Every structure is written in structure tokens, then in C-alpha cells.
Amino acid sequence: MLQNNTALHVQDLSKTYATVKAVDGVSFEVRHGEIFGMLGPNGAGKTSTIRMILDIIKPDSGQIEVLGGPMNEDKKARIGYLPEERGLYEDMTLLDTLLFLGQLKGLSRAEAHSRAEKYLRIVDLWDVRERKIDALSRGMTQKAQFVAATLHEPELIIVDEPFSGLDPINTRIIKSLLIQLRESGSAIIMSTHQMNRVEEMCSRIMLIDHGRQVLYGLVEDIRTRYAPHAIEVEFEGELPDLTGIAQSEQQNGAYRLLLNEGTSPEQLLKTLVNSDTLQVKRFEELRASLEEIFVQVVGAEAYPQEESA
Amino acid sequence: MSKIWLIARTTFWRQVRSGTFLLLTFGLPAIMVVAGAIPILRETRATLPAIGIIDRSDLTDPQETFAYDGQSLSVEEFTDQESAEEAYRTDRIQAYLVIPEGYARGERPVLYSSETPSETLRDALEAYLRQSIYPDQPGWMLERFDNPAEFTYTSLESGASVSEGPGVLIRVVTPVVLGLLFALSVFTGANQLGTVIVREKDQRAMEMVITSIKPTMLVAGKVLGMTTVSMAQLGIWSLGALIGLSLAFSGPLTFSPSMIHAEAVLWAVLLGVPGYFLYATLASGLGILAGDQQHARQLAGMLGFVGMTPLYFTGIIAGAPDSALAIAVTLFPLTAPTFGLIRMTLTTVPVWQLATAAGIIVVCLLASVWVVARVFRAAMLMYGQRLSISEVWNAVRLSG
Numbered sequence: 001m002l003q004n005n006t007a008l009h010v011q012d013l014s015k016t017y018a019t020v021k022a023v024d025g026v027s028f029e030v031r032h033g034e035i036f037g038m039l040g041p042n043g044a045g046k047t048s049t050i051r052m053i054l055d056i057i058k059p060d061s062g063q064i065e066v067l068g069g070p071m072n073e074d075k076k077a078r079i080g081y082l083p084e085e086r087g088l089y090e091d092m093t094l095l096d097t098l099l100f101l102g103q104l105k106g107l108s109r110a111e112a113h114s115r116a117e118k119y120l121r122i123v124d125l126w127d128v129r130e131r132k133i134d135a136l137s138r139g140m141t142q143k144a145q146f147v148a149a150t151l152h153e154p155e156l157i158i159v160d161e162p163f164s165g166l167d168p169i170n171t172r173i174i175k176s177l178l179i180q181l182r183e184s185g186s187a188i189i190m191s192t193h194q195m196n197r198v199e200e201m202c203s204r205i206m207l208i209d210h211g212r213q214v215l216y217g218l219v220e221d222i223r224t225r226y227a228p229h230a231i232e233v234e235f236e237g238e239l240p241d242l243t244g245i246a247q248s249e250q251q252n253g254a255y256r257l258l259l260n261e262g263t264s265p266e267q268l269l270k271t272l273v274n275s276d277t278l279q280v281k282r283f284e285e286l287r288a289s290l291e292e293i294f295v296q297v298v299g300a301e302a303y304p305q306e307e308s309a
Numbered sequence: 310m311s312k313i314w315l316i317a318r319t320t321f322w323r324q325v326r327s328g329t330f331l332l333l334t335f336g337l338p339a340i341m342v343v344a345g346a347i348p349i350l351r352e353t354r355a356t357l358p359a360i361g362i363i364d365r366s367d368l369t370d371p372q373e374t375f376a377y378d379g380q381s382l383s384v385e386e387f388t389d390q391e392s393a394e395e396a397y398r399t400d401r402i403q404a405y406l407v408i409p410e411g412y413a414r415g416e417r418p419v420l421y422s423s424e425t426p427s428e429t430l431r432d433a434l435e436a437y438l439r440q441s442i443y444p445d446q447p448g449w450m451l452e453r454f455d456n457p458a459e460f461t462y463t464s465l466e467s468g469a470s471v472s473e474g475p476g477v478l479i480r481v482v483t484p485v486v487l488g489l490l491f492a493l494s495v496f497t498g499a500n501q502l503g504t505v506i507v508r509e510k511d512q513r514a515m516e517m518v519i520t521s522i523k524p525t526m527l528v529a530g531k532v533l534g535m536t537t538v539s540m541a542q543l544g545i546w547s548l549g550a551l552i553g554l555s556l557a558f559s560g561p562l563t564f565s566p567s568m569i570h571a572e573a574v575l576w577a578v579l580l581g582v583p584g585y586f587l588y589a590t591l592a593s594g595l596g597i598l599a600g601d602q603q604h605a606r607q608l609a610g611m612l613g614f615v616g617m618t619p620l621y622f623t624g625i626i627a628g629a630p631d632s633a634l635a636i637a638v639t640l641f642p643l644t645a646p647t648f649g650l651i652r653m654t655l656t657t658v659p660v661w662q663l664a665t666a667a668g669i670i671v672v673c674l675l676a677s678v679w680v681v682a683r684v685f686r687a688a689m690l691m692y693g694q695r696l697s698i699s700e701v702w703n704a705v706r707l708s709g
Contacts, residue, residue: 054520057686073523081520087513091323100319104312104521148517 005032006065007156007187008053013062015048015211022048023059024211030187032155035178037198037205037219038191039290041298045211046191047084050158053189054081067155077106080154084161084191086145090134094125094144097133098151105152112151119147123173138165146174150181157181158189163197175201195290205290209298219290226288226296230258231265237278242271254282312522316530317537324505324538333497334542338549357433359383361393361405366412369441377433384437397421406434484573488650490547491581492620494539495588496613502535502589503612506596507605515689524689525682532589539585573653577646579667584646587674588612594681597688598701615643623651630655640666642673 008030015023023045030036040046051057053064055071067075088097095116102112120126123143128136136144142165150157162178163171178201182188192198198205199219207215215222234254244263249256259268265285272280288296324330357380362371364386375382385402387393393405404422412418420426420434439451509515518527592612599605626635630652638644639652645666652658684701 056516056519076521079520081517083513083516085513085516087516089323089509089514090512091327092319100315101517101521103315104518145517 006030007032007067008189009063009065010049010053011063013049013052013064014060015045015052015057016060021211023052023208025062026206026208026211026213028206028213028216030156030189032185032187033182034203035182035188035190035201037202038189038208039193039195039198039205039215039294040208044208044298046208047160048211049208050081050160050189050191053158054079077152078155080105080149080152080157082146082149082157082159082162086142088133088141088145088148091132093130093132094120094136095129097144098148101148102151105154107152115151115153116147119151119177122177123147123170139167139170142166143170143174146177150177153181153184154186156187156189158191160191161193162190163192163194195294199290207294207297214297215293220287222293223287223290226293228258228286228288228292229261230256230286231268232256232282232284232286233272233280234282235272235278235280240271240275240277242268244268256286313526313530313533316518316522316527317533320505320531320534321537321541324501324535325541330538330542334545338546342553356380357382357430358403359385359401360434361385361387361396361402362408363387363390363393363405364408365410366408368412369408369438370444372437372441372444375433375437375440377436378429380429380433382433382437393421404430408438482654483570484577484650484653487573487577487581488647489620490543491577491584491646491650492617494543494585496617497539497542501538501592501609502531503592503596503599503605503609504602505535506531506593507599507602510597510689511602519689523682524685525678528590528593528678528681528685531593532586536585536589570653573650576653576663576667577650580646580649580663580670583667583670583674584642587642587670587677590674590677590681594677594684597681597685618644620647626652627655636662639663640669642666642670645670 006029010029011027013023013026014021026045026049028036038046038049048057052059053066053071055076064071067078089100092100095113098116098120099109099112102115103109107115116129117126120129123146125140125143125147128140133141133144146159146162149159157178159178162174166174175197178188178190190198190202202219204218205215205222206213232251232254239248239255242257244260244267245257246260247258257268259265269280269283272278272283357377360382362369362384364371371384371386373384375384385396387396387405390405390407393402396402397405404420404426407419407421409416409418418438426434439455443451443454515527522530592609595608595612596605599608622634622638626632626638626648629635635648635652638648639658639662649658649663649666687700687703
């Protein structure tokens with residue numbers, strides 16, 4: 001059942017290259033006004049899924065509804081894409097590049113110019129607008145590419161590793177632009193390996209592994225579902241002898257207590273509050289980080305490969 | 310459609326502003342002009358030396374001075390070669406001519422000189438021999454001996470007239486020139502498209518562009534842009550050649566309708582335009598298949614070789630312009646524009662052959678656009694990789 005604010009609906013999407021099933025029955029939807037995280041290890045099928053959404057490659061089976069129906073040429077002007085494989089015409093100036101790409105997205109030259117000025121000023125590139133792309137630094141090119149992808153203020157934006165190669169200041173600029181676009185009602189699909197950014201910015205996520213969708217839903221629900229059945233507590237005084245604790249460790253002044261299956265956090269809290277030897281200052285039921293979930297679901301073997309890559 | 314124009318316009322300006330274009334368009338002709346101008350300058354600055362004559366045929370009536378083209382040729386007669394050698398060593402003369410006994414029967418005179426004689430000296434010696442053999446004849450008669458007539462040919466049926474001279478030369482060579490211009494434009498323009506495409510693929514810009522337009526539109530825009538670049542280049546070269554010719558003929562050429570080979574121009578358009586687009590489409594397809602610039606250049610070189618093939622067979626075809634081989638290369642789409650036109654200078658090419666060739670080119674063009682668009686879709690995002698034959702086949706068969 002599609003919601004009224006659905007920007008993208010993907011149903012049972014599959015794609016096979018020769019003998020490799022790159023995407024295998026993936027289904028999800030993305031809504032206006034949200035940032036949706038598309039996660040997965042390298043080669044999981046994220047880029048293939050994105051390219052099928054954008055009509056760059058055709059699916060073997062499945063349905064894609066973009067902005068209320070099948071993809072067509074007019075809708076391409078309402079979509080923005082920042083690919084993982086970055087690149088702009090190196091022999092063109094920054095401004096000419098943006099004017100060209102803006103016009104390809106249906107903006108008039110004058111409109112493209114005024115938008116280019118607006119966004120280049122925001123990302124602090126207006127002063128280098130007449131510089132050729134190959135004369136820009138890596139960070140500048142990254143920002144320029146982001147502006148090129150969003151110049152036409154699209155309703156659906158797909159960004160693949162938007163923060164890669166950016167310093168903390170520029171990361172903050174791009175992050176605020178993405179949030180601004182989300183608040184203006186754009187639907188944003190963000191593919192990244194930076195799990196902290198996903199936790200900060202995404203309301204819902206999908207995790208793909210070997211072409212299959214292995215996780216899908218609200219970030220908070222997923223983090224709760226994969227919670228380690230543990231609590232973190234900060235207190236003053238002495239920790240009494242506790243029952244129902246499988247493991248305890250001290251970290252940065254707090255105690256992390258892994259509970260036995262039969263022990264509930266409520267029971268433990270009651271015990272601690274009633275104890276005469278300590279005074280509880282913080283008691284928090286732990287939820288799993290997305291990084292922990294990623295490793296747990298995808299398999300620990302995926303990380304060493306990525307880190308060495 | 311407006312997006313195709315946008316791609317074409319952007320491609321055109323990017324190419325025109327590139328160093329390669331400027332070098333090829335202005336640098337290459339400049340080098341050729343300089344290379345051609347050096348001997349001409351040498352010629353115009355050449356002065357006629359003092360010459361010795363030893364006439365063993367006893368046919369000439371030696372003259373001490375001979376006026377030629379505003380200069381004076383000073384001539385000294387010698388009875389034997391030793392005295393001429395002596396005069397040369399003492400710098401009285403700079404060269405000497407020995408007219409053999411059998412000159413009247415065709416034996417060749419020998420010019421002894423320390424350096425290669427200039428064109429002016431050769432012409433002056435020819436004029437001197439004419440004059441000294443017939444010393445009493447007026448100049449106009451000697452001119453007539455040399456060049457008895459320049460004809461005007463008038464058709465008894467249409468009444469159209471053609472006069473010999475630069476005009477008729479232009480008319481006769483027009484088809485060949487048009488054919489060669491086609492081959493040249495393919496070599497310099499269409500083939501560059503392959504390297505332009507692979508460069509674009511290298512720069513990773515294609516993935517963003519392709520989310521705004523269809524691959525066919527991208528190919529069409531690129532082909533159109535590069536064709537315009539090629540036409541601009543040919544236009545600049547043609548204009549330069551025209552100015553050069555005007556200067557060579559000491560004033561602007563006077564054109565007359567008889568100088569225009571209308572049939573050749575018509576077939577140059579009908580064969581050349583779709584033929585050029587066919588090459589450009591194939592070149593862009595090869596460019597997208599190439600893994601890198603070097604591979605793209607190799608593939609473009611192969612296509613360029615096919616484009617220039619007619620030139621290698623010109624000798625054979627000239628000997629038998631109506632042979633089966635000549636007809637075959639006229640009908641083959643990649644050689645048809647050049648060969649169809651070259652043959653028009655050599656024979657009367659039946660209209661059915663040219664019309665069939667044009668039809669075949671158009672069909673092949675449509676088929677190649679269809680195939681290249683599919684290959685493009687499959688290969689454009691394979692950065693630094695080449696497509697295998699089976700992958701190309703799958704792309705053509707499966708891509709929708």
C-alpha cells in the first residue's frame with residue numbers, strides 16, 4: 001500500500017549479470033521529507049539498485065515507481081544523483097559545468113546561473129567559478145559535484161558517499177544542505193559506509209548483502225531490535241554483589257552490564273536504587289550501534305575486506 | 310531535442326577551445342604553407358646566372374643576352390667543354406649547357422651546374438632554345454608553337470560551353486576533391502569522436518549526464534557536435550585554400566556556372582552527410598568499447614584506415630572505373646562516399662549505383678545508431694574496462 005508521500009516505491013527488484021545475481025528481490029520505499037539510508041558492504045548491489053532506479057540499467061524483473069509512476073524523461077529533471085564514481089568535465093570551468101548540467105535538468109540558462117551563484121556561495125566556491133575543474137582541489141570538486149547534483153532542487157535525490165573526501169567543515173556544509181533539502185520535502189537516498197552519519201541523519205534504512213535485503217525499517221526500531229540486553233550505569237559509591245549479570249566491564253567511568261536472559265533492566269534498576277552502597281546518576285538501556293548491527297548482520301568477514309580496500 | 314542541441318553545442322565549444330583543435334586547424338596548414346612557401350620564395354628570389362653554351366648540334370644561333378621574365382640571361386658560347394670549365398673556375402659563368410650532336414633526334418642537352426637549377430633558369434633555358442632555334446620568328450608564333458590552342462567545348466544539344474583553363478580544371482577535379490575532403494573529414498573529425506567519448510568516460514562525467522538524457526540523445530549530441538567541429542575545420546581550410554588560390558591567380562577567381570559540377574555536389578551531400586554520420590556513430594561506439602585512450606586511438610586508427618582505403622585502390626579503379634570491384638566499393642557504405650565521387654571524374658556512374666549506395670548508408674546508419682545506443686548503455690559505466698565480444702552481443706540482444 002503506497003502512502004501519499006511516497007517518492008519511490010521499489011518492488012521485488014532483481015538483476016543478474018552473467019551468473020552473478022547482483023540484486024535479488026529487493027523491495028522498499030522512500031518518502032518525501034526523509035533521508036533514507038541504503039547500506040551494505042562493497043559489491044552488495046547498492047549501486048546496481050540505484051542505477052535501476054535511475055533507468056541507467058534495466059532490471060530483469062520487479063517494479064519501480066518514481067514520483068508517482070514509471071520513470072520517464074520528464075521525471076529525470078526532478079531527480080538528482082551524486083554518483084560514487086565522481087567526475088566532471090575537467091576542461092570546462094566550474095560555472096560552465098553547472099550551467100550545462102543545470103540546463104540538462106531543464107533549467108533555463110538564467111535560472112541555472114542564479115542557482116549556481118546561490119549554491120556556490122553557500123559552499124564557498126563562487127570565487128573559483130571561472131576555474132577549470134581540473135584546477136580545483138579534491139574537496140572543491142566534491143562540493144562542486146554535490147552542487148551539480150542538487151542545483152535543480154530535485155524532489156528525489158540519490159547521494160552515494162556524499163561525505164567522502166571532505167574535511168569536517170565541508171562535511172558540515174554538505175550535511176546541512178542535505179537536511180535543508182529534506183526539510184523542503186525532498187526524498188533523499190543516502191548510500192554510505194559512515195554509520196555515524198546514518199544514525200545522525202537517516203530516519204529509515206535498508207541493508208543489502210549479496211543482493212538481498214537483510215534489514216529494512218526505522219533506525220530506532222532496528223537499533224532496539226539488535227540491542228545487546230545490556231545496560232550502562234553511572235553511580236557514586238560501591239557496586240553491590242548483583243545477581244543476573246553475565247558480564248560487567250568499566251568504560252569511561254561507567255559500568256556496562258550484560259544481563260542474563262532471565263534478568264530484566266527494570267529488575268536491575270530496582271536493585272540498584274534500593275542499594276545502600278551507591279547512588280545512581282545514569283541508567284541507560286543499551287541499543288546497538290548501526291556499525292555493530294552491520295557487522296553482526298553482514299558478517300565480520302566483510303569489514304576486514306573493506307578496511308584493506 | 311533541445312537537450313541534443315545543448316550536448317552538441319557544449320561538445321563543439323569544448324573541442325574548439327582545445328589545444329588539439331587549434332593546432333590541427335591552424336598549426337598544420339601553417340606548417341604546410343611554410344613548407345610550400347620556402348621553395349616558392351627561393352624561386353622568386355632566384356636570379357638568372359651567366360651561362361655557357363656548347364652547341365654540338367649546330368642548330369642554334371647563340372645570343373649574348375636573352376631577356377626572360379624581366380631578367381637578363383647572359384650567354385657565352387664555347388667551342389669545347391674544357392674552356393667552359395675554365396670559365397666556370399674563374400667565375401665568369403655559373404653553369405654551362407652542352408647541346409648534343411643528336412639534339413634534333415631527341416638527345417638530351419646536359420646542364421653542368423654546382424647546384425640544382427631553379428625553375429626560373431629551366432624555363433629561361435627552354436625559352437632561349439626556342440628563340441635561338443627560330444631566331445627570326447616573332448614571339449607570338451613561338452608562343453603558339455608551345456601552346457597551339459585552349460579549346461572551348463560547346464554541347465550541340467544543350468548549348469552549354471566549357472572553356473579550358475582554371476574553370477574546367479575546377480569542374481573536372483571537383484568530385485575527386487569532394488571525395489578526398491570526405492575522407493579527410495572522416496580521418497580528422499569522425500574518428501576524433503572515439504577519443505572524445507573515451508575521455509568523457511575516463512572523466513566519469515557520463516553517469517551524471519546519463520541521468521538527465523537517454524544514451525541515444527547523448528550519442529546524437531556528441532555526433533552532431535563533432536560533425537560541426539569537423540565542418541568548421543573544413544570550412545576554415547577551404548577558405549584558406551580559396552584565398553591561397555585567389556592570390557596564386559593574381560586576383561579573385563571569377564566563377565561561372567560552368568565551373569560547378571552540380572551532380573558531384575548533389576551526390577557529395579547525399580552520400581557524404583549520412584556517410585559521415587555513419588563513421589561518427591561507429592567511432593563513438595568504438596570509443597565506448599575502448600578501455601582507455603590508447604585503445605580508443607587504436608580502434609579509431611582502424612576505422613580511419615577503412616575510411617582512407619579508397620585512396621589505396623585509386624590506381625586500380627582508375628584503370629577500370631566500371632569494373633565489378635569499382636561497383637562493389639561504390640556500394641560498400643564505408644567507401645561509397647569517397648569512391649562514388651572519385652569515379653565520377655573517371656566515368657559516368659549510373660544513378661542507380663549512387664542511389665543504392667545512399668540507401669545502404671542510411672540503413673546502416675540507422676542500424677548502427679540502434680546498436681551503439683545499446684552498447685553505450687552497457688559499456689559507459691565500465692570504467693577502465695573493455696567489453697568482450699560476448700558482452701557486446703548480450704548488450705545488443707538484451708538491453709531495452
